[in-house]
Amino acid sequence: MTDVVSAPATSRKDWATDQEVRWCPGCGDYSILAAMQFLLPELGVARENTVFVSGIGCAARFPYYMNTYGMHSIHGRAPAIATGLAISRPDLDVWVVSGDGDALSIGGNHLLHALRRNVNLTILMFNNQIYGLTKGQFSPTSEVGKVTKSSPFGSLDRPFNPLSVAIGAEATFVARTHDMDRKHMMETFRRAHDHKGAAFVEIFQNCNVFNDGAFEHLTGRDQRAEMLIPLRHGEPIRFGADNQRGVMMGADGALKVVDVASVGEEALLVHDETRPDPGVAFLLSRLSGGVDEPTPIGVLRDVEAPDYGALMASQLEEVRRRKGEGDLAALLRSGITWEVDGRSPAAASGGE
Amino acid sequence: MSSTLERPPRRTARLDQVVVRFAGDSGDGMQVTGDRFTTGSALFGNDLATLPNFPAEIRAPAGTLAGVSAFQVHIADHDITTPGDSPTVLVAMNPAALRANVGDLASGGTVILNSDAFDERALDKAGYASDPRSDGSLSAFAVYEVKMTSLTLEAVKPVGARPRDAERSKNFFALGLISWLFSRPIEPTLAWIAERYAARPAVVEANTLAFKAGWNFGETAELFESAYEVPASKLDPGTYTNVTGNTALAWGLIAASVRSGLPLFLGSYPITPASDLLHELAKHKHFGVRTFQAEDEIAGAGAALGAAFGGSLAVTTTSGPGVDLKSETIGLAVSLELPLIVVDVQRGGPSTGLPTKTEQADLLHAMYGRHGEAPVPIVAARTPADCFAAAIEAARLAVTYRTPVFLLTDGYLANGSEPWRLPEVASLPVIEPGLAVAPNHVGADGEEQFWPYLRDEATLARPWALPGTPGLEHRIGGLEKSDGPGNVSYDPANHERMVRLRAAKIAGIAGAIPQVEVDDPDGAGLLVLGWGSTYGTIVAAVRSLRAQGQRVARAHLSHLNPFPADLGEVLGRYAKVLIPEVNLGQLSRLVRAEYLIDAASLTKVQGTPFKVSEIEDAASALLKEIEQ
Structure with a gap:
């Protein structure tokens, strides 16, 4: 979309504002911000053509720290606001930064519809499974039984699986990454950015104040090899320190984690991001039942579909081609009109 | 009614004005019938005003009072400003339509009934214990019984349609009859039928036959003593069209886009009676208009605000319940200081209220319906055609002051229509982004x-x-x-500085x-102050009082926030101020708070506009107080 050629070379500091970053020390958001500020110079895009739109929550402060155009908006509404911007300005790169409460609770509806319409947005959802800015209530991704200030006896809510939600809405790009791996974040963000249409990225993000270590079992340096299942397009899905484990589809149609030695590599599921049907991607999103089980990361789904803003622009062009450029004077005269000349009223035989 | 009788070629009596109401089941096509009669009258050169009145249900049970749909049109040989207090002619397609409307009919008025529809079952459904045609209850009126259903069936026989389908043309029979009765030209209606139903030739034929049968019935049945003629009105020279408020408003937004060079973006969600704004704008993509039917009211406003950030002339359109949902976004727009036009086509509230009926009860909501100090300019349209200028003014304020602006209309303006002298495009304001x-x-x-x-x-x-x-x-x-x-x-x-700056910006x-335009030819003691759709009724009431020798002044506000700079001074000149509103006194509350004026409030909340007589009576009472 953006004219890559003409954008002058930039460095990380060009993309940072002079505003003091005010997340809690040790927050996972810092590493996500750094990954973005390292990535954008690599993408060769222009600052003036880049817009970050956010809702409300800790993550939503993100635009204030990016030296681009930005809007910190209303809780949950960022996908709707960004939709209006993206479809009226297809020349822009529009990013949405959101959290689990913002995207899946108060803003669930807008997220679903932005994904359904395939609006050209890159949506990053920082998932820390807690409400941080309101100081620690359970979120729509918190596990059942979570004890928080608003659930002293344990929460009763069944959590959303963000990737299942996105794939259920038939999002055309769905991926997951985590805040402990800058390289993986940058690669995932790059893929999401390059995708035309709506891209949804869940980022496992640690809230070290209200939900510290929520993903430690998965993303800790000593855990990753055995607990994260890296997805690589066109390759059998394998993981483990010695690639000794894999994912296969059972005779019942369910996916399961297996020992490669016992089933043979040819039995493993070959990852295909481009399957038009979201079924297998949905199964992958549900392979893990929680942070105690091996969990896929990377791109689950990347399919081509017309993006909404481009469709709208081409419809405008099509109508212009058919009807010609709008003519205001002709519009005003498009209904039945009649002339009054002021001397003898039309069709009248006299008057008073 | 005047009655200069004219002789051959045809016996016609001349009238200076007439108010016709077509009433039937909501499936009977009364809105189409009324609309066609209106167009015929507009082409003929009459001044006119219309008042559609239909139920919220798409098809309420047939034959019941709940399902009655009506369309009232006032045509005249002179400048008129309201659809008329009371119909002088009522066309009732069934007993329920008669029962629901006859109470409004002027004494001595004419009732034209579809007598085929007056069987025992239909009378019972309408709640009639006895047949009104024979029990004396219609004795104050001239009643004409016409077998519209059977005459229609007979007329459309050549088409060979099933009786149930053939009967559907009976509204065109009624239209033909009324067109004859008021000497309307028939060609425009025949041309319209041919175009409207072009895809279904049998329907064109049936409707044409029914329409002609109705016309011929009037000509030959000698049921009526004479036909009537309402001569053309002396309108200012120019090209005219007949517009509803919703159409005029949509065109005004397009005009503002053209005159500002900013592409128009509409974020909206369907809601009665505002949906026609979305429908109309969706037709005009060749003006670069982007219409986005959002997932909800919130997203409609949000998308519009996003588009405003990107440089569009951004609009969100809705009615009261939608404004509730958009309030948070309007507050953000106040903080972002971005242009956003919020159109509220007001309807009866609270909650779902009366979706198809009119009310002016969202003024205080527009004024104060946000948390924090969040001032927003408010513009209100006064007539259907004025919606065009009001839309351009709302856009001008939004763009010039980088602010959300409320544009208030209502169900009466939205669906009502009037002849509109088309402006020259070059004369429209230019908006500098x-x-x-x-x-x-x-x-x-x-x-x-x-x-x-x-x-x-x-x-x-x-x-x-x-x-x-x-x-x-x-x-x-x-x-x-x-x-x-x-x-x-x-x-x-x-924070305090920013709160005061935002307030000062809007106040500025x-x-x-413009200053208040006061219509006061002879130094009155009473000022009637209005806003929005009460305009036509107030003008008519003031004219009537002056014709009786009373001295009454009149002023109407297009800007409700801020008020015109001289409003306080104007109000101070009058011994009494009367403020009629279709709410419980919202403008009067603002005026009292702002200017410490003891304004008298006249209120009505029945889902219908004021009658001229209601405003006249209230003004007369105040005039008496002044005299004492």
Whole structure:
């Protein structure tokens, strides 16, 4: 979309504002911000053509720290606001930064519809499974039984699986990454950015104040090899320190984690991001039942579909081609009109 | 009614005005019938005003009072301003239509009944214990019984349709009959039938036959003593069209887009009676109009605000319940200081209320319906055609002052219509977007910077810098911003300064809008002050009082926030001020609070406009008090 050629070379500091970053020390958001500020110079895009739109929550402060155009908006509404911007300005790169409460609770509806319409947005959802800015209530991704200030006896809510939600809405790009791996974040963000249409990225993000270590079992340096299942397009899905484990589809149609030695590599599921049907991607999103089980990361789904803003622009062009450029004077005269000349009223035989 | 009788070629009596109401089941096509009669009258050169009145249900049970749909049209040989207090002619297609409407009929008026529909079952459904045609209850009226159903069936026989389908043409029989009765030209209606139903030739034929049968019935049946003629009105010279408020408003938004050079973006969600704005704008993509039917009201407003950030002339359209949902976004727009037009086609509330009926009860909501100090300019249209100018004015204020603007209309304006003398495009206001193109500040380090909240000294508006403009990258948001640089600021003194600046910006609009236009030819003691759709009724009431020798002044507000700068001074000139409103006294509350004037409030909330007589009576009472 953006004219890559003409954008002058930039460095990380060009993309940072002079505003003091005010997340809690040790927050996972810092590493996500750094990954973005390292990535954008690599993408060769222009600052003036880049817009970050956010809702409300800790993550939503993100635009204030990016030296681009930005809007910190209303809780949950960022996908709707960004939709209006993206479809009226297809020349822009529009990013949405959101959290689990913002995207899946108060803003669930807008997220679903932005994904359904395939609006050209890159949506990053920082998932820390807690409400941080309101100081620690359970979120729509918190596990059942979570004890928080608003659930002293344990929460009763069944959590959303963000990737299942996105794939259920038939999002055309769905991926997951985590805040402990800058390289993986940058690669995932790059893929999401390059995708035309709506891209949804869940980022496992640690809230070290209200939900510290929520993903430690998965993303800790000593855990990753055995607990994260890296997805690589066109390759059998394998993981483990010695690639000794894999994912296969059972005779019942369910996916399961297996020992490669016992089933043979040819039995493993070959990852295909481009399957038009979201079924297998949905199964992958549900392979893990929680942070105690091996969990896929990377791109689950990347399919081509017309993006909404481009469709709208081409419809405008099509109508212009058919009807010609709008003519205001002709519009005003498009209904039945009649002339009054002021001397003898039309069709009248006299008057008073 | 005047009655200069004219002789051959045809016995016609001349009338200076007539009010016709067509009433039937909501499936009977009464809106189409009324609309066609209106168009025929407009082409003939009458001045006119219309009042559609239909139930919220798409098809309420046939034959019941709940399902009655009506369309009233007032045609005259002179300038008129209302659809008429009471119909002089009522066309009733069934007993329920008669029962629901006969109470409004002027004494001595004419009732034309479809007598085929008056069987025992239908009378029972309408709640008639006895047949009104024979029990004397219609003795105050001239009643004409016409077997419309059977005459229609007979007329359309050549088409060979099943009786149930053939019967559907009976509204065109009624239209033909009334067109004869009031000497309307028939060609435009026949042409319209041919075009409207072009895809279904059998329907064209049936409707044409039914229409002609109705006309011929009037000509030959000698049921009526004479046909009537309402001569053309002396309108100002020009090209005219007949517009509803919704159409005029949609065209006004397109005009504002053309005259500002900003592409139009509509974010909307269907809601009665505002949906026609979305429908109309969706037709005009060749003007570069982007219409986005959002997932909900909130997203409609949100998408519009996003588009405003990107440089569109952004609009969201809705009715009362939708405004509730958009309030949060309007508050953000106040904070972001971006142009956003919020159209509220008011309807009866609270909650779902009366979706198809009119009310003016959202004024205080527009004024105050947000948390925090969040002032928003308010513009209100006064007639269906005025919706065009009001839309351009709302756009002008939004763009010039970088602010959300409320544009209030209502169900009566939205669906009502009137002849409109088309303006020349070149005469329409030009709106200057004045986009920021360069840095506006030099930092301590000598570097050029862009300060998104460095205001224009005259308007206090902040610069509007569009994404895509190099060097003007900036962040805006709902958190309080520092005066000037626009960074997040929790400084107490800065917050107070910003709250006062936003208030001063909106208050300052008073200097950029016209002063109050007072219609007071002879030094009256009473001023009737109105806003919005009460305009036509107030004008008619004041005319009537003056014709009786009374001295009454009149003024009407197009701007409700801020008020025109001289409003307080104007109000102070009068011993009494009367404020009629279709609510419980919202403008009067604002006026009392702002100017400490003891304004008298006249209120009505029945889902219908005031009658002229109601305003006249209230004004007369105050005039008597002044005399004493």
